[in-house]
Amino acid sequence: MRGVLRLFAPRSYMDRQRRAGLLFVLPALVYFGLVFLVPLVESVVGSFHRIVPGGESRFVGLRLYQRVFTDSTFWQAVANTVSLLLMSVPVTVALALAVALGLHRLRSVMARSAWAAMYFLPFSVSLVAAALIWQWMYDPLYGFLNHLLGLAGLPPLPWLQSLELVRPSLAIVNVWVRLGFDTVIFLAALQAIPADYYEAASIDGASARQALLRVTLPLLNPQIVMVTILELIFNFKVFDTVYATTQGGPAGASQTVIMLLYDTAFKFFRLGDASVMAVFVFASLLLVTLVQWRLFRREVEY
Amino acid sequence: MDGVRKLAATAGLVLAMVWAAAPTSAQPKKLIFWTHWEQNPEFNKYYETRGRDFAQKSGYEVQVVTIPYQGYEAKYLAALIGKSGAPDIFMGMTHHWCGQYDFCDRMPADLARTWDDHLPKYMVNVGKWKGVRYGTPIEHGNFQQMYLDVELFRKAGLDADKPPRTLDDWLAAMKKLTVLDAKGEPTQVGFALRHKGHPVGITDKFLPFAHAFGARMLSPTLETATGFANSPEMVAALGFYADLVHKHKVASLAFPTPEDAFGQKRAATIFRESWYFGWLKKNAPDVAFKVVALPCGKACPGAGALFPWTNMVYKSSANKAAAWDFIRFLSNPKDDLDQHQAQGILPVWTVNLDSPYVKARPDYASTQEMLRQPVPPEYYHPKSNELATAFGEAVVAALYGRGQPRPLLDEAAAKMDRILKD
Numbered sequence: 001m002r003g004v005l006r007l008f009a010p011r012s013y014m015d016r017q018r019r020a021g022l023l024f025v026l027p028a029l030v031y032f033g034l035v036f037l038v039p040l041v042e043s044v045v046g047s048f049h050r051i052v053p054g055g056e057s058r059f060v061g062l063r064l065y066q067r068v069f070t071d072s073t074f075w076q077a078v079a080n081t082v083s084l085l086l087m088s089v090p091v092t093v094a095l096a097l098a099v100a101l102g103l104h105r106l107r108s109v110m111a112r113s114a115w116a117a118m119y120f121l122p123f124s125v126s127l128v129a130a131a132l133i134w135q136w137m138y139d140p141l142y143g144f145l146n147h148l149l150g151l152a153g154l155p156p157l158p159w160l161q162s163l164e165l166v167r168p169s170l171a172i173v174n175v176w177v178r179l180g181f182d183t184v185i186f187l188a189a190l191q192a193i194p195a196d197y198y199e200a201a202s203i204d205g206a207s208a209r210q211a212l213l214r215v216t217l218p219l220l221n222p223q224i225v226m227v228t229i230l231e232l233i234f235n236f237k238v239f240d241t242v243y244a245t246t247q248g249g250p251a252g253a254s255q256t257v258i259m260l261l262y263d264t265a266f267k268f269f270r271l272g273d274a275s276v277m278a279v280f281v282f283a284s285l286l287l288v289t290l291v292q293w294r295l296f297r298r299e300v301e302y
Numbered sequence: 303m304d305g306v307r308k309l310a311a312t313a314g315l316v317l318a319m320v321w322a323a324a325p326t327s328a329q330p331k332k333l334i335f336w337t338h339w340e341q342n343p344e345f346n347k348y349y350e351t352r353g354r355d356f357a358q359k360s361g362y363e364v365q366v367v368t369i370p371y372q373g374y375e376a377k378y379l380a381a382l383i384g385k386s387g388a389p390d391i392f393m394g395m396t397h398h399w400c401g402q403y404d405f406c407d408r409m410p411a412d413l414a415r416t417w418d419d420h421l422p423k424y425m426v427n428v429g430k431w432k433g434v435r436y437g438t439p440i441e442h443g444n445f446q447q448m449y450l451d452v453e454l455f456r457k458a459g460l461d462a463d464k465p466p467r468t469l470d471d472w473l474a475a476m477k478k479l480t481v482l483d484a485k486g487e488p489t490q491v492g493f494a495l496r497h498k499g500h501p502v503g504i505t506d507k508f509l510p511f512a513h514a515f516g517a518r519m520l521s522p523t524l525e526t527a528t529g530f531a532n533s534p535e536m537v538a539a540l541g542f543y544a545d546l547v548h549k550h551k552v553a554s555l556a557f558p559t560p561e562d563a564f565g566q567k568r569a570a571t572i573f574r575e576s577w578y579f580g581w582l583k584k585n586a587p588d589v590a591f592k593v594v595a596l597p598c599g600k601a602c603p604g605a606g607a608l609f610p611w612t613n614m615v616y617k618s619s620a621n622k623a624a625a626w627d628f629i630r631f632l633s634n635p636k637d638d639l640d641q642h643q644a645q646g647i648l649p650v651w652t653v654n655l656d657s658p659y660v661k662a663r664p665d666y667a668s669t670q671e672m673l674r675q676p677v678p679p680e681y682y683h684p685k686s687n688e689l690a691t692a693f694g695e696a697v698v699a700a701l702y703g704r705g706q707p708r709p710l711l712d713e714a715a716a717k718m719d720r721i722l723k724d
Contacts, residue, residue: 052403073695139558140556141558141566158555161556163704246498247499248500249497250498250698251695251702252501252695252699262373262376263500263691266376266379267375267500268685269398269402269403270688
């Protein structure tokens with residue numbers, strides 16, 4: 001209590017420093033609290049209540065959890081999400097790493113920046129706009145991809161209409177959107193690795209492949225872990241691209257957890273059930289992130 | 303303490319500026335009208351145009367806010383729960399906003415009587431919840447009719463002036479109208495069906511077939527689905543529907559949306575509502591088409607709507623008396639006709655259904671014929687979206703060969719019963 005009081009009526013230089021520090025982080029704290037923490041707590045509370053918007057809420061214990069977790073549609077959406085995630089994340093991370101390594105070898109800074117900017121461009125496009133662009137690319141009749149297939153003498157493919165192709169097709173969109181962001185992170189990390197390490201490896205007779213495996217990749221570990229976590233989160237929460245292209249179809253083959261959550265909340269008006277799904281998404285991502293952090297994160301110093 | 307004083311002075315200054323910028327009482331009062339009918343801008347503009355006349359006697363102008371249809375429910379819900387920023391009048395479905403929730407003001411009795419007396423019989427329940435009128439219906443002809451491509455009919459040796467009247471005749475015609483490639487896949491289909499998008503829309507497009515087979519999605523009291531959504535008639539209807547794709551190949555899942563396929567002359571028929579011919583004239587003016595009544599099976603599909611759109615007044619609106627006055631101001635045959643004619647859609651009032659404007663429309667005869675048929679089942683249930691989604695998932699699964707109609711419908715009916723009981 002005394003500490004709090006001293007923040008408002010500082011007596012010493014250190015008090016003033018502490019107060020300044022608090023004031024600096026206050027906007028971020030308020031923003032985080034209002035935009036993230038309050039909805040999170042509300043979601044957790046809401047998942048135990050039957051909520052009637054405009055009416056009264058009723059505590060129902062674990063009933064909503066039981067209902068959501070015994071619903072086959074929910075698990076189908078989870079399976080779709082995981083499948084989409086497994087197709088997107090490894091490809092995005094591996095491709096971004098490969099592109100960053102390629103760009104890092106470019107001697108001209110201008111050329112490197114220009115290429116990096118080109119790769120980054122899709123990331124700056126709105127996700128809905130990206131989805132619409134790809135919807136046209138995938139159009140069975142007028143689409144660019146089927147046009148290319150036609151030129152090669154191949155039959156057109158039902159990219160977004162087929163149960164088998166729809167998720168890989170959407171994964172391509174996700175990779176396209178996210179590649180630039182990951183590339184820029186890897187590129188920055190590569191540029192931060194001191195050249196001495198490579199010189200030392202070269203003197204020791206290491207080949208380029210050995211230098212990549214024994215020097216570059218271990219030193220990129222924090223970035224690889226971080227990018228993988230970010231990609232997992234992005235792909236688990238994917239909504240815009242799927243909603244704008246397939247609306248979860250065909251036959252629910254691309255319905256993700258967040259799409260189902262949206263429908264549950266705003267089409268079926270089951271806010272409690274939607275809160276259960278939100279808690280599930282939060283808990284899953286937290287768990288996966290912690291496990292990944294614990295297993296793969298290595299301390300790196302250079 | 304100097305800092306605190308400075309902070310207080312700044313806060314005071316900001317408050318004074320906000321106060322100065324706030325609207326004064328001299329500005330005209332406004333009724334805020336929310337609609338998600340983004341495809342009908344002229345219809346929406348009419349509210350503002352007539353709102354200016356209304357302002358002369360009431361002091362209230364009308365401001366129309368068009369909410370994009372995609373995700374409109376979320377925006378409505380946030381505003382109606384929050385109260386501040388909510389509309390005075392809003393467009394939607396009565397059984398959702400007045401049934402599942404309690405957001406609607408009850409319509410004054412005299413106005414409710416006026417509407418009851420002037421609606422076609424299939425629309426009398428539109429805008430009502432538990433027998434009480436809350437909303438004014440705004441769309442007639444919101445039931446599917448058959449659009450047929452006259453040229454494709456002629457090429458197939460069929461007479462568009464003698465369209466198929468029964469489902470058997472219709473299927474025979476669809477076979478003649480379908481063109482297959484060397485691999486046996488359709489390059490032109492007899493019928494373009496809805497297989498993409500939200501399951502609610504897929505249910506909506508399948509229901510005329512279900513009704514033609516004498517099936518219904520829910521019990522007449524809307525309390526149970528088992529025995530109805532999975533009845534032998536419904537199983538037969540879904541079997542017939544899936545066979546159009548798999549057995550007869552007169553419809554294709556590789557085709558785009560039905561509207562586009564018909565506009566591209568790649569589909570000879572499509573089932574769509576009255577608004578579609580306006581879309582066709584604008585987007586595919588070279589398509590020569592006719593609009594006819596849907597073919598009948600055991601029963602005729604009849605005129606009914608899964609999406610009964612109405613205008614309602616928000617019960618927490620500070621201007622609800624003025625809002626009802628405005629609706630009363632528009633509740634007459636002339637405004638009904640003028641507003642719908644401005645957009646090229648069908649008016650609602652019975653007295654206008656034989657007006658020169660309506661008689662000159664290509665859907666006049668088909669609409670009249672379908673109005674004469676028995677009114678099909680209505681599903682104005684507060685959870686209609688969720689129920690139609692559960693049902694639509696079975697329909698689309700059958701279309702994509704993910705199962706047989708019987709088990710799919712059994713599963714859907716069980717799920718729908720759980721929804722109904724909850």
